[in-house]
Amino acid sequence: MSDLLIALRTFVRLCEKPNFSRVAGEMHASHTTIARRLDQVESHFGAILFHRTTRRLIATPEADRLLVHARAMLDALDGAEQEFGPVRDQPGGLVRIGFTTALGLYYVERLGDLTARYPALQLDCAMTDWQRDVVEDRLDLALRVGPVGDDSLVVHPLGALPRLLVAHPAYLAGHGMPSSAEDLPGHQCIAYAYGDVPARWTIDGRERVVGGTFRSDSSEAVHRAAISGLGIALLPAIRVQGDIAAGRLVPVLPESHIAPLDIWAVHPSHKRLPPRARVVLDFLKENFPGERP
CATH class of the missing domain: 3.40.190.10 (Periplasmic binding protein-like II)
Incomplete structure (x- = not known):
C-alpha cells in the first residue's frame, strides 16, 4: 500500500479519535510516525488539517471536507480488495x-x-x-x-428479547413471593441502573420505581446478585433460563406482562x-x- 494511502488512513483515524497517542497505539506506530503521516497529507493537499495544542487536536474546516473524500476513497479500495482478492468467495x-x-x-x-x-x-x-x-x-x-x-x-x-423477573429460592422463602406488581416496591429489587437515576420497571403497562440495597450498571453483576439471594432482578430470559432449570432462580410474577427489549x-x-x-x-x-x- 502506498505511503499516501497509509497516511490517509491515519488522517481518518485522527479525525475520529483526535489523539496522537491513541492512534499511534492502534496503528502500532510511534507518535512521531503518526505526526509525520499527518504532515504528509497536509503537504499533499496544501491545507492545514488540524490546529495542534499541547493537549488536543482540533480539526479545521478543510479536514472536515477532506474526510468525506478520504472515507469514500478508502471504502472503495476496501470494497475492491474484497471483490477481487483471493478470499472473495470466502470472506475473511x-x-x-x-x-x-x-x-x-x-x-x-x-x-x-x-x-x-x-x-x-x-x-x-x-x-x-x-x-x-x-x-x-x-x-x-x-x-x-x-x-x-x-x-x-x-x-x-x-x-x-424477552425479560423475566427472577429471585433465588432462599430470598423468596425469607421475604415471600409477590402476589402482584403492586408488591414490588416493598421488596429488595436489584436495580440495573446508572448513577443516581431511579430504576423504573414497567410491568403490566404501569411504570414503578424500584430499589433495594444493591444496584449495578452491569447486567452480569445484577445476575450474580440475584443468584446470591440479594433480591428480585429483571433480566433477559436468555441469561436466566439455565438458572431456572437448575433451580438457582425462580420466576417471579410469571403471568405479568413485561415488554421485551x-x-x-x-x-x-x-x-x-x-x-x-x-x-x-x-x-x-x-x-x-x-x-x-
Whole structure:
C-alpha cells in the first residue's frame, strides 16, 4: 500500500479519535510516525488539517471536507480488495463487534459455527453494557437496545428479547413471593441502573420505581446478585433460563406482562458493509434468541 494511502488512513483515524497517542497505539506506530503521516497529507493537499495544542487536536474546516473524500476513497479500495482478492468467495479478515453483555455471552457460545463456516474470519468482541461509539471505537457492527435515533448509523432490526423477573429460592422463602406488581416496591429489587437515576420497571403497562440495597450498571453483576439471594432482578430470559432449570432462580410474577427489549444491529452509514461483516450480521440475525421481526 502506498505511503499516501497509509497516511490517509491515519488522517481518518485522527479525525475520529483526535489523539496522537491513541492512534499511534492502534496503528502500532510511534507518535512521531503518526505526526509525520499527518504532515504528509497536509503537504499533499496544501491545507492545514488540524490546529495542534499541547493537549488536543482540533480539526479545521478543510479536514472536515477532506474526510468525506478520504472515507469514500478508502471504502472503495476496501470494497475492491474484497471483490477481487483471493478470499472473495470466502470472506475473511477482522470484524469488530460491540455486544451488550447478556447477548454477547449468548452469541460467543455459538461463534464456533460461524468460524467453522468462514475460517478466515477474525472476531474481536467488545462487550460492555454501555453503548460504545461505533466510529470512534472502529466497530464494524454493534448491538443497540431500544430506539436508535442516530442518522449516522444504518439500522438492522434483530428482534425482541424477552425479560423475566427472577429471585433465588432462599430470598423468596425469607421475604415471600409477590402476589402482584403492586408488591414490588416493598421488596429488595436489584436495580440495573446508572448513577443516581431511579430504576423504573414497567410491568403490566404501569411504570414503578424500584430499589433495594444493591444496584449495578452491569447486567452480569445484577445476575450474580440475584443468584446470591440479594433480591428480585429483571433480566433477559436468555441469561436466566439455565438458572431456572437448575433451580438457582425462580420466576417471579410469571403471568405479568413485561415488554421485551427491541434489539438492533447498527453500522456506520458513511461506509459500505464489507463482506466479512455482512456474514457476521447474517449470523446475528439467524441466531437471534428472541422474536424475530
